[in-house]
Amino acid sequence: MLKQIEGSRAVAEAVALCRPEVICAYPISPQTHIVEALGEIVSSGRLAPCEFVNVESEFAAMSVAIGASAAGARAYTATASQGLLYMAEALFNASGLGLPIVMTVANRAIGAPINIWNDHTDTMSQRDCGWIQLFAENNQEALDLHVIAFRLAEELSLPVMVCMDGFILTHAYERVDVPDQAQVDAYLPPFNPRQILDPAEPVSIGAMVGPEAFMEVRYLAHAKQSQALSLIPRWAGAFRQAFGREAGGLARSYRTEEAETIVVALGSVLGTLKDTVDELRESGGRIGVLGVSCFRPWPFAAVREALAGAQRVVVVEKGMAVGVGGIVSNNVRTAISTRPIPVYDVVAGLGGRPITKASLAAVLQRAMTDDLELTTFLDLDRALVEKVLRKEREVRRSGPIAEQVLKLKG
Amino acid sequence: MTFQPVKFYQTGTFTVGNRLLPAETRSVQANMRRTNSLNSGHRACQGCGEALGARYAIDAAMHATENRLIAANATGCLEVFSTPYPETSWQIPWIHSLFGNAAAVATGIAAALKVKGRSDVRVIAQGGDGGTTDIGFACLSGMFERNDDVLYICYDNEAYMNTGVQRSSATPPAARTATTTLGNSFNQGKNLPWIAMAHGIPYVATATIAELRDLEAKVERAMHVRGARYLHIFVSCPLGWGHPADQSIRIARLAKETGLFPVFEAEHGEVTSVSKIRKKLPVTDYLKPQRRFAHLFSPEVRTDLIARIQEGADRNVRKFGLIEN
Ligand SMILES: Cc1ncc(C[n+]2csc(CCOP(=O)(O)OP(=O)(O)O)c2C)c(N)n1
Ligand code: SF4
Ligand SMILES: [Mg+2]
Numbered sequence A: 001m002l003k004q005i006e007g008s009r010a011v012a013e014a015v016a017l018c019r020p021e022v023i024c025a026y027p028i029s030p031q032t033h034i035v036e037a038l039g040e041i042v043s044s045g046r047l048a049p050c051e052f053v054n055v056e057s058e059f060a061a062m063s064v065a066i067g068a069s070a071a072g073a074r075a076y077t078a079t080a081s082q083g084l085l086y087m088a089e090a091l092f093n094a095s096g097l098g099l100p101i102v103m104t105v106a107n108r109a110i111g112a113p114i115n116i117w118n119d120h121t122d123t124m125s126q127r128d129c130g131w132i133q134l135f136a137e138n139n140q141e142a143l144d145l146h147v148i149a150f151r152l153a154e155e156l157s158l159p160v161m162v163c164m165d166g167f168i169l170t171h172a173y174e175r176v177d178v179p180d181q182a183q184v185d186a187y188l189p190p191f192n193p194r195q196i197l198d199p200a201e202p203v204s205i206g207a208m209v210g211p212e213a214f215m216e217v218r219y220l221a222h223a224k225q226s227q228a229l230s231l232i233p234r235w236a237g238a239f240r241q242a243f244g245r246e247a248g249g250l251a252r253s254y255r256t257e258e259a260e261t262i263v264v265a266l267g268s269v270l271g272t273l274k275d276t277v278d279e280l281r282e283s284g285g286r287i288g289v290l291g292v293s294c295f296r297p298w299p300f301a302a303v304r305e306a307l308a309g310a311q312r313v314v315v316v317e318k319g320m321a322v323g324v325g326g327i328v329s330n331n332v333r334t335a336i337s338t339r340p341i342p343v344y345d346v347v348a349g350l351g352g353r354p355i356t357k358a359s360l361a362a363v364l365q366r367a368m369t370d371d372l373e374l375t376t377f378l379d380l381d382r383a384l385v386e387k388v389l390r391k392e393r394e395v396r397r398s399g400p401i402a403e404q405v406l407k408l409k410g
Numbered sequence B: 001m002t003f004q005p006v007k008f009y010q011t012g013t014f015t016v017g018n019r020l021l022p023a024e025t026r027s028v029q030a031n032m033r034r035t036n037s038l039n040s041g042h043r044a045c046q047g048c049g050e051a052l053g054a055r056y057a058i059d060a061a062m063h064a065t066e067n068r069l070i071a072a073n074a075t076g077c078l079e080v081f082s083t084p085y086p087e088t089s090w091q092i093p094w095i096h097s098l099f100g101n102a103a104a105v106a107t108g109i110a111a112a113l114k115v116k117g118r119s120d121v122r123v124i125a126q127g128g129d130g131g132t133t134d135i136g137f138a139c140l141s142g143m144f145e146r147n148d149d150v151l152y153i154c155y156d157n158e159a160y161m162n163t164g165v166q167r168s169s170a171t172p173p174a175a176r177t178a179t180t181t182l183g184n185s186f187n188q189g190k191n192l193p194w195i196a197m198a199h200g201i202p203y204v205a206t207a208t209i210a211e212l213r214d215l216e217a218k219v220e221r222a223m224h225v226r227g228a229r230y231l232h233i234f235v236s237c238p239l240g241w242g243h244p245a246d247q248s249i250r251i252a253r254l255a256k257e258t259g260l261f262p263v264f265e266a267e268h269g270e271v272t273s274v275s276k277i278r279k280k281l282p283v284t285d286y287l288k289p290q291r292r293f294a295h296l297f298s299p300e301v302r303t304d305l306i307a308r309i310q311e312g313a314d315r316n317v318r319k320f321g322l323i324e325n
Helices: A007-017 A034-041 A058-070 A079-087 A089-098 A121-127 A139-156 A181-187 A214-243 A269-283 A301-304 A326-337 A357-368 A382-394 A401-409 B049-064 B075-084 B104-114 B127-134 B137-146 B194-198 B212-223 B247-257 B283-287 B291-294 B303-322
Strands: A001-005 A022-025 A052-056 A075-079 A103-109 A132-135 A159-166 A173-177 A253-254 A261-265 A287-292 A294-296 A312-317 A344-347 A375-377 B067-072 B094-096 B122-128 B151-156 B202-208 B229-235 B263-266 B270-274
Touching: A001 A375, A007 A034, A007 A139, A007 A159, A007 A173, A022 A034, A022 A058, A022 B104, A034 A052, A034 A075, A034 B202, A052 A301, A052 B104, A058 A075, A058 A401, A058 B137, A075 A079, A079 A089, A079 A121, A089 B283, A103 A121, A103 A139, A132 A214, A139 A159, A139 A173, A139 A181, A139 A214, A159 B094, A181 A214, A214 A294, A253 A269, A253 A301, A253 B263, A261 A269, A261 A326, A261 A357, A269 A287, A269 A326, A269 A357, A269 B202, A287 A301, A312 A357, A326 A344, A344 A357, A344 B067, A382 A401, B049 B067, B049 B075, B049 B122, B049 B151, B049 B212, B049 B229, B067 B075, B075 B122, B104 B122, B104 B137, B104 B151, B122 B127, B127 B137, B127 B194, B151 B212, B194 B202, B194 B229, B194 B263, B202 B212, B202 B247, B212 B229, B229 B247, B247 B283, B283 B303
Parallel strands: A022 A052, A022 A075, A075 A103, A103 A159, A132 A159, A261 A287, A261 A312, A312 A344, A344 A375, B067 B094, B067 B122, B122 B151, B151 B229, B202 B229
Antiparallel strands: A001 A173, A132 A294, A253 A287, B202 B263, B263 B270
């Protein structure tokens, strides 16, 4: 059914259609509306049976989900930013135990300085925690990815994170097609766990493993997650058949035919990028876009194939490894390591800084003539940071960084 | 006809299988058909009070639930010595997730059982004092506050034993640990049973490994209550405390008989029963046999510190009315 609703509400509707049996809720912006909506759906009786647990922290949220999943219940939670970091230890645990929990992450910056707006620092910081990470381009895809996520998680017995841009998607009212229960039920069979805590058949889960077998256990985690690279396209295909629209998959190309320059990105910025590329194409630029929907596991082959014809790659990313530069760009480099072409990295939109078409067009034009540094910070106020750096060189007790920046900004 | 009630201590021990009792009131441990939930062959130290406490408690819980039990375990000695891959001592469905989340994992299991209509299966969370009073405290308090249907058992050996005897917030004043080499300071302490009671949960109890029947009775009672329950078991640790392995039960009994560890029950925040001290002993009887307190007696006798420890014990006696009138 077509509905004009908030992104968070759309996700809550999708999650409810997946019939989770245990939902853990803890507030953090910009995720809060999702669990609020789910709470409402549960208390209305529309989603039953379902235990909606108000926990005391994100660490507890993930831990309750771990217990519920190990006891054979379909478990869901949502978080963002500081909350994702607060559950970091439990994230590794959930994947290590092979528990198919699904979680929405409403992507948001990480402090200090505290910042509630969107970027990808939170989920990028957890990219190696063993969870599958899927990124939504728009609200329809955010909705659809949850249905796929449960299918995928339970098939592989691995947890899945659905990443959607905080505020930009979570708080945007858009028209979405909400599937009906029968459609979702046909796509997503009831949870049939690989392991379960059951007095009739006692097992010990989470035993200590020493050097004699730990390598093998970790290898299996890698091998298992890598299986998602073949399963994701299959489930995306099945989704297209069942629901009549595209969602998920590993990576999607846009206007890459005969493109010399291909711009790689994740999430909602793809919309702005496609518009920018349309305009550059109009003025004769041979440029296209590759949207990566699955960041973990990293789709080496799909990315390599999609970039096969490019002479240069520009990665626009909302995150950064401090002291290194881009994160996605380094993944892209490993995918095309046999071809010596430049991979430019454009760090953009940190902490909610708007990514405008004008700024994107300017930086892409420079890239198209190979007139760009390998790592650029989009719309960075260079004069301002130079001033701060100078002051720090001159004055030992120069004070809190954030306050200096704000003061100089005026 | 005059009637002389049999007191357990007339047997001279408080051990398993009191032959003076009718069969149906004998301890679970006395029964050959007990479940041995924590089976032999695990790797605990000789005389480990935690291993003993866990076996007593879980067998009793199995008895009370007709073997329908799931346990979540915090990281710590109990977890490490019972499940060295690929072996396990547990005869029950058991999960170890992390050090600080046993209570929350148990909440999740209880929630799953509830949706699945399996309220006959009961849930236990268990951990050491570190996993309970320190790192797992927030999850525990959350579980209490929501009144989730979980029995949480803390095996209190008064330090982080699994990592090599470091101080926890349950370490008593003056005790020497690897991180309090001059003896722990006299802090405010953190009385977890009391904090559990402050949550107003339906059932809180303390017990020691020296009184098996009392421990079993409390587990039994706890399993017949719904909602959040807390059992704090005093378990001696020969390795960490520096006493001979064959003294574990005696040390635990002395903790109670000196008043240092009050044994009681509480319902909805009110103390409902207290195990009286038969013959109050001075704290030195308890302190002397343990190397962690050796610095109180040599090179000089620290009467000042001993007096402060004695004061604490006396305060417990007054607060809980531990002495029979
Ligand atoms: C987050 C985290 N911090 C620290 C540890 C290290 N650690 C493992 S067991 C343990 C001590 C456990 O002490 P306690 O809970 O009292 O149980 P005991 O071993 O004494 O029975 C510690 C500190 C850990 N596993 N995880
Ligand atoms: S160190 Fe203490 S608690 Fe740990 S196994 Fe040995 S005796 Fe038991
Ligand atoms: Mg301990």
